[in-house]
Amino acid sequence: MGMNKAARTEWWESLPVGIRDEIDGYILQDSLLMAVKVITAIGLVPHGIGVGTAQLIANDRYLHYGDQIAREPESLLDLESLAYRAAGIGGRVVAIEAIWDGDTVHDWFVRLLAITADPAGEIQMATVYWSTAQQYVSEQEDRHQRHPVAVAAERAGRALAEHLSVPFHFASPDTPDDEAPRWHP
Known part of the structure; x- marks a missing residue:
C-alpha cells in the first residue's frame, strides 16, 4: 500500500x-x-x-x-550533427536502427543506433525524448496518431541512413515496444 x-x-x-x-x-x-x-x-x-x-x-x-536538476543534454537530431557523429565511428556503418526504451523519468523514448561491422557493434547516435521530439515535430503536423518521439526518431534516422546509403530499421514505429525485433542483415 x-x-x-x-x-x-x-x-x-x-x-x-x-x-x-x-x-x-x-x-x-x-x-x-x-x-x-x-x-x-x-x-x-x-x-x-x-x-x-x-x-x-x-x-x-x-x-x-x-x-x-542536472539533466543530460538533449540529443541533436539535425542531419549535419548526426552525420558528423557518424563520421567519427570506428567500423563500417551497415544500418541505422531506432529502438524503443523507457524508464520512470522519461516514460517512452527512442534510441537511434548506428549498427556497425568490422568490428560488429552498435553506437548510440541520439536519444529522442518527448522534450527532444517537441523541437522537431510541430503540433499541427499530421502524425497519424503516432507518438511524437517515434515521428522525430524516424525522420532523423531515415535522413541519416539515406545520407550514409544504408538501411533504416524501426521495427515498431506505431507502438512503443522495447522487445520489437532488432535489425539483422
Missing part, C-alpha cells in the same frame, strides 16, 4: 538532514535509481517503503527541484 503525498512529506521531514542531503544529491544529479536505492534501504524495514513508494518520494524531490 502506497503513502499519500502528506504521509510522504511527513516521512521525508522526519529523516536526518544527512540522509535527505544524500538523496537530494542523487536527485540533483538526475540519478533516480541511486535515490530510490537509498530510500528503500532506509525505509523498507522500519516503514515498509518499497520501490513503488520510493519512486513516488523521489518524484516529489524531482518536482521540488525542477530546473535545478
Whole structure:
C-alpha cells in the first residue's frame, strides 16, 4: 500500500538532514535509481517503503527541484550533427536502427543506433525524448496518431541512413515496444 503525498512529506521531514542531503544529491544529479536505492534501504524495514513508494518520494524531490536538476543534454537530431557523429565511428556503418526504451523519468523514448561491422557493434547516435521530439515535430503536423518521439526518431534516422546509403530499421514505429525485433542483415 502506497503513502499519500502528506504521509510522504511527513516521512521525508522526519529523516536526518544527512540522509535527505544524500538523496537530494542523487536527485540533483538526475540519478533516480541511486535515490530510490537509498530510500528503500532506509525505509523498507522500519516503514515498509518499497520501490513503488520510493519512486513516488523521489518524484516529489524531482518536482521540488525542477530546473535545478542536472539533466543530460538533449540529443541533436539535425542531419549535419548526426552525420558528423557518424563520421567519427570506428567500423563500417551497415544500418541505422531506432529502438524503443523507457524508464520512470522519461516514460517512452527512442534510441537511434548506428549498427556497425568490422568490428560488429552498435553506437548510440541520439536519444529522442518527448522534450527532444517537441523541437522537431510541430503540433499541427499530421502524425497519424503516432507518438511524437517515434515521428522525430524516424525522420532523423531515415535522413541519416539515406545520407550514409544504408538501411533504416524501426521495427515498431506505431507502438512503443522495447522487445520489437532488432535489425539483422
